[in-house]
Amino acid sequence: MTETDPLARPNPWPGHDHPATITKPIAIGVSEDGTAVTVLLLRRHVLIGGVVGAGKSGLVNTILAGLIPADDVTVWGVDLKGGMELGPWAQSLGRLATTPDDALTLFTAAWEELNRRTREQAQRGERTWNPTRERPALAILVDEFAELPPEALDIADSLARLGRAVAVTLIAATQRPTQDATGNGAIRSQMDVRIALRVRERADTDLILGAGAYKSGWRTDAFTLPGVFLILDPDHTTPTPHRAYLLDDDTVADITSRYPTPPALPARSDGPHTDHNPDPNSALWTALTATPDGASVPDLVTATGRSRRWVYYALQQLQEAGKVRQAAPGRWHATPHRP
Incomplete structure (x- = not known):
């Protein structure tokens, strides 16, 4: 290959020439x-x-x-x-x-x-x-x-x-x-x-x-x-x-x-916001400890008033800290020690 060949050397990533979106190539x-x-x-x-x-x-x-x-x-x-x-x-x-x-x-x-x-x-x-x-x-x-x-x-x-x-x-x-x-x-x-x-x-x-x-x-x-x-x-x-x-x-x-993943995301826009509990983290923990069978992700979304993305991120953080476990497919339960 010659030095004029565009493939001869790797080209640095040029960044985005338009607002990033998955809807465009x-x-x-x-x-x-x-x-x-x-x-x-x-x-x-x-x-x-x-x-x-x-x-x-x-x-x-x-x-x-x-x-x-x-x-x-x-x-x-x-x-x-x-x-x-x-x-x-x-x-x-x-x-x-x-x-x-x-x-x-x-x-x-x-x-x-x-x-x-x-x-x-x-x-x-x-x-x-x-x-x-x-x-x-x-x-x-x-x-x-x-x-x-x-x-x-x-x-x-x-x-x-x-x-x-x-x-x-x-x-x-x-x-x-x-x-x-x-x-x-x-x-x-x-x-x-x-x-x-x-x-x-x-x-x-x-x-x-x-x-x-x-x-x-x-x-x-x-x-x-x-x-x-x-x-x-x-x-x-x-x-x-x-x-x-x-x-x-x-x-x-x-x-x-x-572009970090936010630790907390805006409340759900596809349903009513539950504002009876102003602290979604407390609401999440209450839902996780409410029943011995644990809670499903839809239950946690309802309890916190947050998006599913927020709930999944919170569960991931708690799981990495050893404070929750998956009791069954799609159901989560808190371990004995509160975060």
Whole structure:
């Protein structure tokens, strides 16, 4: 490659040229002709695959940089490397799971949220969920999807099949794009956006991009530079190489400092505000300790008068402090010591 080749060197992430929103494509890299390559994530699911050292983490960072500043999407993360990859983004994520048990809890909560949205849409007489600040989309990014426990993988399959209409997006990144790692093809078949970084075997290209992709010219086994990828989606239908933007640690720290997940969110706008208890934290604790069976998330929303996002964030903080536990799927109970 020559020095004039746009892919010869990684280009720094340029930031946003318009207010961040999930409703518009986000820029994730530079094409071989020097133009920005963008991808729309709303009502789409994403599969990212590539071997160790291919640049998967960098590409994940560019996606997070595009989503985190947007106030019409909540981002949850799963990083089963103990938070090594997504940890720097933790303060800007609505939830972050770093163990298999945490991942199952997160996906259970996502399934409950999907069903809540479905019911709400039916009540409103609307077919699709249009994201706003008050009713944000939900994006779940999983780093190393192949490590999910089977129970979480089953829920992920349901989210992929049913999430589009209610603006739930699944972003799955993996170093092992095998049949088993992606639910024997069930989840992979739901992925609208396929991004292939460097792979070792020709067959891996087909596993990421679809059967027959390699023979049709979609070949990434010869890539040598980290971050170089092919993207196949409704807006990218030719095998054009691109390279992901580079985000350094300082840029990530700057984004997360400017866009942290708020410790408390405004009261719900989709229902009456319960102002009989001015302290939502006290109301939350009262609801958690009221019955031996615990409380459901809808119960906690009603009790606190806050949004589901606020309730989930509060539960996550209490769980990390060892002060609440999930008594059953979708039900939470306080441990003996009050926070």
